[in-house]
Amino acid sequence: MTPAQFIAGLPKAELHMHIEGSIEPALFIALAKRNNVPIAWKTEAELREAYSFRNLQSFLDLYYDGCRVLVHAADFQDVTREYLMRAHADRVLHAELFLGPQGHTARGVALGTVLEGTFAAMDAARREDGITSGLILLAQRHRSEEEALALLDAARPWADRLLGFGLGGAEVGNPPSKFVEFFRRCRERGFKVVAHAGEEGPAAYVREAIELLHVQRIDHGNSSLDDAALLRVLAQRQVPLTVCPLSNLKLKVVASMDVHPLKRLMDAGLCVTVNSDDPSFFGGYVNDNYIACQAALGLSRQALVALARNSFIAAFMPAAQRDAALAAIDAYDRDAAPWVDAPALAA
Ligand SMILES: Nc1ncnc2[nH]cnc12
Ligand SMILES: [Zn+2]
Secondary structure, eight states: OOHHHHHHHSOEEEEEEEGGGGOOHHHHHHHHHHTTOOOSOOSHHHHHHHOOOSSHHHHHHHHHHHGGGOOSHHHHHHHHHHHHHHHHHTTEEEEEEEEOTHHHHTTTOOHHHHHHHHHHHHHHHHHHHOOEEEEEEEEETTSOHHHHHHHHHHTGGGGGGOOEEEEESOOTTOOGGGGHHHHHHHHHTTOEEEEEESSSSOHHHHHHHHHTSOOSEEEEOGGGGGOHHHHHHHHHHTOOEEEOHHHHHHTTSSSSGGGOTHHHHHHTTOOEEEOOBSHHHHTOOHHHHHHHHHHHHTOOHHHHHHHHHHHHHSSOOOHHHHHHHHHHHHHHHHHSOOOOSSOOOOO
16 A cells, blocks of 8 residues: 555544635636626636745735635535535545634625534535534734634624634734733633644744643644744643644745654654645645655654544544544554555565
8 A cells, every 4th residue: 555545544633724725726716706706817727827925925915815705605605515525535534624704704794604604514514424523713813902802702603613713814923922812712711722823933923822822732833843942842731733734835934845844843742733724725635735744754654643643632522532533543554454664675
């Protein structure tokens, strides 16, 4: 069995995936037509060509502008359902999805429209494919803390259906310390909390996210490697990192996959997970990310199993469901055909 075949069948969870970043070019064009939204690209090929980024901000400019094609509940439903079908095909058993409501409500789309469409797709995916999912709302960090607090208040009617809150968007210049009160209130109301940190920003932002925001996971966390004391804290507390390798390559956070920090973070004893971030923009779903890391970093079968196990350990899921998923990984690893890491010597 090849590593790619092994990865394809490996049960896994995905914990860092933005719904707005999963609109495939074909659906993007169809939604623009359906909603009469003018866009600059006529074909899928033209759109794919535009997906070339200098850094995080150059991506965010296109990403936020692209949100204009999402207008009705059915649009959010279609995008979310398409992603969950694609994830199911990658043997994702559980997905925790990010959505940034401010990018929609600021354009006049009601929060209820955004959430009801998304929840309908999550319910359908569970019914039809057995894939479970949760929704985490992200505050945009270039906006004020008051706006983040307004989002938390506006989401009250759906509190029972929401998993948690997080922080996304332009990192440098918008440190976690800007959102201390927002995170305090999220925790007070019983929500799980996560934050993007250490993608383009320094290790100090990861430290702030842990010590000031008390997040339960760090989204990205690459720059943690620059601070040995921080690494020890992350390892000791087993604060999971949701790492997004192909995203890092596309946004020039890393120069090439063979220098990606994933393996060094694992070797430092951290609970590392592999995720796709914005799969339609970055050229790969979760299995593509596992495959790219395996090929570039020479990850062993044991390392792939550890990454998949970490994805469930880091997930906000009931203990019984987690135990069942971990048992499924162990059974798969036991029964899957042998995979020899090194090429066999010629006879
Ligand atoms: N990679 C990323 N970093 C920060 N915010 C994002 N929103 C969507 N993708 C993101
Ligand atoms: Zn992200």
